[in-house]
Amino acid sequence: MENKTQLLPESGDESSSALLQSRSRELLARNWVKVQPALTAFIMASTPQFSDAEDLLQEVAAEVALRFDDYDPSRPFLPWAMWVAKIKVADFYRAKERGKVVFLDESIEALGEACLRVQESLSEEKWALEKCLTQLTDRSRSLLKLRYFDDLKPHEISEQLGLSPGSVRVTLSRIRTTLAECVQKSLGRLPASHG
Secondary structure (H helix, E strand, O other), X not given: OOOHHHOOOOHHHHHHHHHHHXXXXXXXXXXXXXXXXXXXXXXXXXXXXXXXXXXHHHHHHHHHHHHHHHOOOXXXXXXXXXXHHHHHHHHHHHHHHOOOOOOHHHHHHHHHHHHHHHHHHHHHHHHHHHHHXXXXXXXXXXXXXXXXXXXXXXXXXXXXXXXXXXXXXXXHHHHHHHHHHHHHHHOOOOOOOOO
């Protein structure tokens, strides 16, 4: 039988072990927050009832946390977490049906890949939007901040900046159009000569 005291870190290693565990938990939390919407969409699309989806999402979160030491941080987290989710969904249907479910694996795989593509597309669009926001004037960014981050209505913005509410609405509309065109160009969906 192995001596259990050998498994414990030496006193000098306790702080480094605690630091590694803390970093691992932080990495897990950051990754989970990024992929949870895609996993939620996959699970909700895979299950007939919302309550089943909620339960499965909790099971996936627990399993991801338990298996996190097996995750290779040099690889994308979403496909790995999606793999865990696919297993949990398949287990859910196998337990429910108490037998083989026809086409289950293929259906789950197709749905999972669709969710991965959507998440990738959203990531590309977020990158393009962030890039385009940096190209706006300070005044335009300030207006967007007041409207969407501070959640002020056009008439509240107009009072704050001494503009008419109509002017604020027209300016915000133009900024949104400029951003949309910039994002589309950045993603290669519009010809560079457009606009």
